[in-house]
Amino acid sequence: MISRTTIDQIFEAARVEEVIGDFVQLKKSGSNFKGLSPFSDERTPSFMVSPVKGIWKDFSTGKGGNSVSFLMEHEHYSYPEALRYLAKKYNIEIDEIEQTDEQKQQANERESMFLVSEFASNYFHKNLLENEQGKAIGLSYFKERGFTDETIKKFQLGYSLNEWEAFTNEALNKGYNLKYLEATGLSIVKQDLLAASGTKQFDRFKGRVMFPIHSMGGRVLGFGGRILTNDKKAAKYLNSPDSDIYHKSNVLYGIHYAKQTIAKEDNCFLVEGYTDVISMSQKGILNVVSSSGTALTENQIRLINRLTKNITILFDGDAAGMRASIRGIDLVLEQGMNVKVLTFPDGDDPDSFAKKVSTEELKNYLANNSQDFINFKVSLLMEEAKNDPVKKAGLIRDIVISISKIPDRIQQEVYVQECSRIMDISESVLFNELAQINNKQQRDAAKVSRSSTTSSASANMAPDPNEPPLDVLYPEMVQLQNTPKFEKVNELAKYEQEIIRILLLHGNKEAEFEDFIVGEVVDSNEVQPLKKEYFSNLVSKEIYLNLQEDEVEFTDDVFQQIYYEIISQLNQEKNISVNALVNSKNPKISSFVTGILMDDEKHVLSNWGRKEIIIKPKDKDLPKMVLDAIYNLRRVLIEQKINSLISDTENPDREHMLETIMNYTELKKLLCVRLNRIV
The missing domain is CATH 3.90.980.10 (DNA primase, catalytic core, N-terminal domain)
Structure with missing residues (x-):
C-alpha cells in the first residue's frame, strides 16, 4: 500500500492542467483551460480544467474529478497505477508499506x-x-x-x-x-x-x-x-x-487568500514579509504571497507554479538584501517560469510604499517598473564591475548561467540576444558559453538518471490484479447507458442534490435567515398568518439543524456519504474542506463534487457574454435558496407520506389515518405558503 505521506506529496505536486495537457490539447480561457472532450467525438470544446481548484469537468459526458481520476478514466489505470504514474512524472519516491496501528495513530x-x-x-x-x-x-x-x-x-x-x-x-x-x-x-x-x-x-x-x-x-x-x-x-x-x-520551506504566507487572483491575473507578486502581503492586499493588490523572511525554495515556487507561470519578485531599495535574494531568480527559472523583478525607491519596501501612494498609483508603478532578470542583474552588479574586465566577465558568465536554467531553448536564445545587446558582447561568444554550461548540466543529469534507474529497477509496476475494473468502480455509467432519455424527474433526489450543492459551495458562509412564527389570529378557512423574524447563522449549521430536526436521511447513497463526510468535518474543523471530497477514493463522490464545483464553467464554454445573453446568478439570494431547498425537501417527503397513507388500503384504523392525512396536508399548505406555491 502506498503511504499516506507519498499520496499527499503526489496530490501536492500534481498540476491538473499539466497531467491532462499530456493527453488533451488545452487552451487558456480566463483562469481556466478548455479543450475538446477526450471521451466523446465533438467539434465544440466542452472540456474544462481549473488549475485553482485542481479539478476537471467534461460537460459532454458528465465525467469529472482530479488528476488521478482523469488517468483512471482516460488511461484505464487503477487507483494505485495512477498514483505511480504521477509519482514517476514528478520524480516522487514511493514509500510503499503496510499501514500499522502506529501509522494510523x-x-x-x-x-x-x-x-x-x-x-x-x-x-x-x-x-x-x-x-x-x-x-x-x-x-x-x-x-x-x-x-x-x-x-x-x-x-x-x-x-x-x-x-x-x-x-x-x-x-x-x-x-x-x-x-x-x-x-x-x-x-x-x-x-x-x-x-x-x-x-x-x-x-x-x-x-x-x-x-x-x-x-x-x-x-x-x-x-x-x-x-x-x-x-x-x-x-x-x-x-x-x-x-x-x-514545514517552513513548503509554505507561502498568504497563498490561501491570493490563489484565486493569482490564477485570474496570471501573475504572482512575491514579497519578503507578512506586513508586505497585508499592506498590498489592503490596497487591492490581492495576488501577493511571501516567503516569510526565508530564502525562496523550490517547493514554494512549485506552489506558485500550480497557479501561474509568471512571478514578479518585489525587492526593497536595499542593494545588499537584493544580492542575498538573487539566488531565488535562478530557482524560478529552473521551474520553467517567467520571472520579472521590481525594485522600490531607496528606503521603501512593499509595505511602506503601499501606504504612501494611492491604489491607482501603486497599480501603475507595478505595471510600469518591472524588468526582466537580465536588466535587473546588470543594473545591480554593473556598478561593482565598472571598468574591471575580470569582474565584467564574471557578471556576463553569471547571467549566462541564469539563462541556462531556462528549460525552453527558444527563450534561452532570446535572452542571449538581449544579454549581447546590453553587455555589448558578441552572441557567438555567449552561445558558446551557454553550450558548454548546457552540456555540463546534461552530463550531470545523465549521471543522476542512471543512478535513479538502477535503484528503482526492482520496483513493482504491475497492475493490482485485485483492483476492480472501471465498470465496477463506475456502475452509474452503465446505468446511465441503459436509462431511457425521458423519465419522470425524481423530485426527492433533485432537492437532495440541491442541498449538497449548497453545502459544497456556500456551507462555510454566514447568512441572515428568516424564521416564521404563527400569528395569533386564525381564519379557519385559510392557512394561519405568519410573522417573520431574522437571525444570522452559518449555512451549513442551518441546514444541519433543519435536517436533524426532521430526522432526514438522504435516499441517494452518494449524497448520504457526502453529507456524512461534511458533518464529520464540521464536527472536527468547523469548516467544510471540499478538497477532501474531490480527492475521495470513491470515484462517484469525486465525480459528483467536481461536477458541482465546475457547473458555472459551462457558461464560459458557451460564450454567452459575447452573445449578449445575461446569465442570472443562481446564488444571488443565499438565504432564500437555502430555505427553499429545505422546504421543498420537506414538501416532497410529506407528499410521499400522504400518498403512502392513501395507498394503504389494508389499514383498519381509517379514521386515524384520515386525521393523519389531514394534518400532513395542513403542514404541506404551510410549506407552500412559505414557498409562495399554489396548492
Whole structure:
C-alpha cells in the first residue's frame, strides 16, 4: 500500500492542467483551460480544467474529478497505477508499506495538531480584539501600521499575552493535550525537578503579535510572531518550528487568500514579509504571497507554479538584501517560469510604499517598473564591475548561467540576444558559453538518471490484479447507458442534490435567515398568518439543524456519504474542506463534487457574454435558496407520506389515518405558503 505521506506529496505536486495537457490539447480561457472532450467525438470544446481548484469537468459526458481520476478514466489505470504514474512524472519516491496501528495513530495525531492550531488562531485573534492588554498593545500596533478592522479580520491577526503560561493554561483548560501543544511548537515543555509533574511549560510566542500561516486549502499550519519590545536578546520575528503539519520551506504566507487572483491575473507578486502581503492586499493588490523572511525554495515556487507561470519578485531599495535574494531568480527559472523583478525607491519596501501612494498609483508603478532578470542583474552588479574586465566577465558568465536554467531553448536564445545587446558582447561568444554550461548540466543529469534507474529497477509496476475494473468502480455509467432519455424527474433526489450543492459551495458562509412564527389570529378557512423574524447563522449549521430536526436521511447513497463526510468535518474543523471530497477514493463522490464545483464553467464554454445573453446568478439570494431547498425537501417527503397513507388500503384504523392525512396536508399548505406555491 502506498503511504499516506507519498499520496499527499503526489496530490501536492500534481498540476491538473499539466497531467491532462499530456493527453488533451488545452487552451487558456480566463483562469481556466478548455479543450475538446477526450471521451466523446465533438467539434465544440466542452472540456474544462481549473488549475485553482485542481479539478476537471467534461460537460459532454458528465465525467469529472482530479488528476488521478482523469488517468483512471482516460488511461484505464487503477487507483494505485495512477498514483505511480504521477509519482514517476514528478520524480516522487514511493514509500510503499503496510499501514500499522502506529501509522494510523500518527494520522490521528496530525489531525489533533490541526485542531490545536485552529484553536490557537481563534484564541490569539480574540485576545487582540477583546483583551485589554491585547487591545492596548497588539491592536494599537496593527492600527499604527494602517491595517483596517476588515484586514485584521481577514488575515486573523492576533496577540499572544505577555504572560508565561496564558495560552498554554487556556488550551489545557479547554481539554487540549499538552503533547500536541508541544508538537506544534505553541508551547515549550522543559524538565523541572521542582515542579510537581516534573516538567514546566510556557508559551513560545509570549508578548508577540501573531500572524497565522495557512495552507493553500486554508488550514492553520503554524504562526509567525513579532515582538514589540526592544529586547535585543529576543528575535524580532519568531516562526513555529517545523512539525508534522508545518514545514517552513513548503509554505507561502498568504497563498490561501491570493490563489484565486493569482490564477485570474496570471501573475504572482512575491514579497519578503507578512506586513508586505497585508499592506498590498489592503490596497487591492490581492495576488501577493511571501516567503516569510526565508530564502525562496523550490517547493514554494512549485506552489506558485500550480497557479501561474509568471512571478514578479518585489525587492526593497536595499542593494545588499537584493544580492542575498538573487539566488531565488535562478530557482524560478529552473521551474520553467517567467520571472520579472521590481525594485522600490531607496528606503521603501512593499509595505511602506503601499501606504504612501494611492491604489491607482501603486497599480501603475507595478505595471510600469518591472524588468526582466537580465536588466535587473546588470543594473545591480554593473556598478561593482565598472571598468574591471575580470569582474565584467564574471557578471556576463553569471547571467549566462541564469539563462541556462531556462528549460525552453527558444527563450534561452532570446535572452542571449538581449544579454549581447546590453553587455555589448558578441552572441557567438555567449552561445558558446551557454553550450558548454548546457552540456555540463546534461552530463550531470545523465549521471543522476542512471543512478535513479538502477535503484528503482526492482520496483513493482504491475497492475493490482485485485483492483476492480472501471465498470465496477463506475456502475452509474452503465446505468446511465441503459436509462431511457425521458423519465419522470425524481423530485426527492433533485432537492437532495440541491442541498449538497449548497453545502459544497456556500456551507462555510454566514447568512441572515428568516424564521416564521404563527400569528395569533386564525381564519379557519385559510392557512394561519405568519410573522417573520431574522437571525444570522452559518449555512451549513442551518441546514444541519433543519435536517436533524426532521430526522432526514438522504435516499441517494452518494449524497448520504457526502453529507456524512461534511458533518464529520464540521464536527472536527468547523469548516467544510471540499478538497477532501474531490480527492475521495470513491470515484462517484469525486465525480459528483467536481461536477458541482465546475457547473458555472459551462457558461464560459458557451460564450454567452459575447452573445449578449445575461446569465442570472443562481446564488444571488443565499438565504432564500437555502430555505427553499429545505422546504421543498420537506414538501416532497410529506407528499410521499400522504400518498403512502392513501395507498394503504389494508389499514383498519381509517379514521386515524384520515386525521393523519389531514394534518400532513395542513403542514404541506404551510410549506407552500412559505414557498409562495399554489396548492
